[in-house]
Amino acid sequence: MMTPVILAGGSGVRLWPLSRRARPKQFLSLEEARSLLACTLARLEGLPVGPPIVVCHEAHRFLAAEQLRQAGVGEATLLLEPEGRGTAPAVALAALLAEREGHEGPLLVLPSDHHLGDEAAFRDAVVSAARLAARGHLVTFGVVPTRAETGFGYLQAGNPLGGGGFAVARFVEKPCAERAAAFLAAGDHYWNSGIFVLRPADALAALARHAPAILAACREALAGAVVDLDFLRPGRDAFLACPADSLDVAVMERTDRAAMVPLAAGWSDIGSWQALWEVLPHDDHHNALHGDVLCEASQGLLVHAESRLVATLGVRDLVIVETDDAVLVADRASSQALRGLVARLEADGRAEARQAATVFRPWGHYATVDAGTRHQVKHITVRPGARLSRQLHHHxxxxxxxxxGTARVTLDETTFLVGENESTFIPVGRVHCLENPGLIPLELIEVQSGSYLGEDDIVRLDDRYGRE
Structure with missing residues (x-):
């Protein structure tokens, strides 16, 4: 029995403005109705796996928990990182946790933001990898290349190990165009997928030998872990003291037990708008369109419209992404460089770099409709059975x-219902609470007025989600 380890801690800045640091790409529905995380969980069907370990940033814990609930995953361990430290510490924590719980079967380590076109081929490759892992190998997957790609690292296959696997002769960083073409022609180089199958004991032994500081910090962090609602929080100080590194650099490039299984399953890491355009369906003019879009004499476009009509005329090979608060227009071939643009937004202190207009909370979400110096209007949606914190505002x-729907409102010590087309008023400084007692989402318009409207003017007196 394998233990899936879902790595859900990435920031996805190269898919801005859809992906933001507060809601990165793994939680978005980019190619179908389900999010990338939900697609990753569904990919486990048909494999001999137990409940997953999901590793994510603590800021995304409620997003991850809600998507696990929607995917019908009732048993899972949500392991929270206070900050990202790379894949080596994430896998170290998961291996230590699996060892503590007596799971000897291999870990199946999956990034949560990948696309696979042929999931049956993927499952066959996982079964082959598990056989190699049972022999003590640390197994990764080499994606059969379809082009001379400079945006991926590569693996070179070495001696065959039986069962369709090979020893890894070497790891190669992202090559120049000439080297990538040579790799493609040679036929023994594969894209590095970042997917692994390895037994906990073997992973921990390799970490002890090649990255002892990472293992020691993670061991201390797990020893000091606390349970918080449905989450497991490793010891913060110990984890923050852990060196940051990828599993490839910390272990796989140094061990003599690295093995690989070729993977021909339509894999993509969806690491850029160009990569997303490649996996989306196209019209007759090679345009990938989402939302209210009108294209005339245009080809090779990726157009994503969220809230209004986007029209194009006489353009080609562009990415055009429209959201409530930002519009991106970029050459499709240059979309890999988007990280620098987002860094500039962050340096300028722009909220658009981190947070979208729609903000998700454990109880639902809200969108700011209008804002001024002394007023703010929000559209609030509360999930059935959910409740906001008991709180007050000073300003x-x-x-x-x-x-x-119907709202259950508590104002000081009085509780009452507010139905559709009805309203109520919450004065400054009064203790209040909002709850959805019904079976359908509760939607309301909130009009705030006062001298200060920041989100930090919330004094939480009681919160079922453990927020301060």
Missing amino acids: RAEHWVVVR
């Missing part, structure tokens, strides 16, 4: 108008 009053 603002709030008017709530219910447009769908």
